[in-house]
Amino acid sequence: MHKFLFIGLTISMFVALLLIQVSCTQEVENKTLSQEEMIALGKYIVSTGGCDDCHTPKIFTENGPVFDTTRHLSGFPGGELPSLDMDMIGHNKWIATEKHLGAWVGPWGISYAANLTPDTATGLGIVTEEMFIKSLREGILKGMMRPLLPPMPWQVYGMKTDQDLKAIYAYLRTIKPIYNEVPQPVPPDKMGEVFAGK
Numbered sequence: 001m002h003k004f005l006f007i008g009l010t011i012s013m014f015v016a017l018l019l020i021q022v023s024c025t026q027e028v029e030n031k032t033l034s035q036e037e038m039i040a041l042g043k044y045i046v047s048t049g050g051c052d053d054c055h056t057p058k059i060f061t062e063n064g065p066v067f068d069t070t071r072h073l074s075g076f077p078g079g080e081l082p083s084l085d086m087d088m089i090g091h092n093k094w095i096a097t098e099k100h101l102g103a104w105v106g107p108w109g110i111s112y113a114a115n116l117t118p119d120t121a122t123g124l125g126i127v128t129e130e131m132f133i134k135s136l137r138e139g140i141l142k143g144m145m146r147p148l149l150p151p152m153p154w155q156v157y158g159m160k161t162d163q164d165l166k167a168i169y170a171y172l173r174t175i176k177p178i179y180n181e182v183p184q185p186v187p188p189d190k191m192g193e194v195f196a197g198k
């Protein structure tokens with residue numbers, strides 16, 4: 001009899017501990033962050049999430065490319081694309097990128113990494129938080145224009161929590177606005193013209 005009582009008590013203590021643990025974890029996740037904390041979280045996610053790889057132009061040093069912090073997240077910096085043999089691009093063939101990882105050539109045509117700074121004319125200035133979240137959740141430019149092209153990994157970032165996406169948006173509002181007009185994407189049937197004669 002005592003033995004059963006002891007086992008019963010042990011089990012209920014274990015369940016109680018588990019409940020305390022669950023409620024504590026939920027408390028942390030649901031904690032409302034201040035605007036400052038949201039910006040810090042967004043900065044952490046962006047800095048560790050690889051966004052700079054494609055969206056920040058590079059400086060070329062002896063040890064290879066490094067991020068050009070004066071042009072942080074301002075997108076493909078422009079300039080002529082180097083020559084490319086179109087026979088090498090396509091399904092089951094190669095995908096190509098230029099030295100800043102800002103322009104990408106593949107079966108989808110040519111895509112250019114967007115300007116993520118809050119510049120109104122060329123960046124995300126006019127994009128609201130709602131439009132921004134929709135762009136990453138559903139893969140739509142500015143949340144309302146056209147499907148986002150590869151290699152923007154929106155399918156991966158779209159899995160983040162609402163809080164994470166809001167934090168990324170909050171942080172991107174605070175970075176330096178940079179005027180940089182990124183070219184429109186080039187459809188596959190027009191790619192040849194871009195590289196013709198190079």
Ligand code: HEC
Nearest residue numbers: 049050051054111112113114135141142148149150151152
């Ligand atoms: C592998 C390259 C790559 C990485 C890494 C990447 N992006 Fe992109 N991103 C792109 C390209 C290319 C486009 C433009 C796609 C197009 O024009 O359809 C883009 C477009 C976007 C857009 C749409 C801009 C608009 O005007 O609506 C947003 C927002 C965005 N990226 C945010 C991010 C964030 C935030 C990260 C990091 C968490 C990130 N990207 C990482 C390549 C990348």
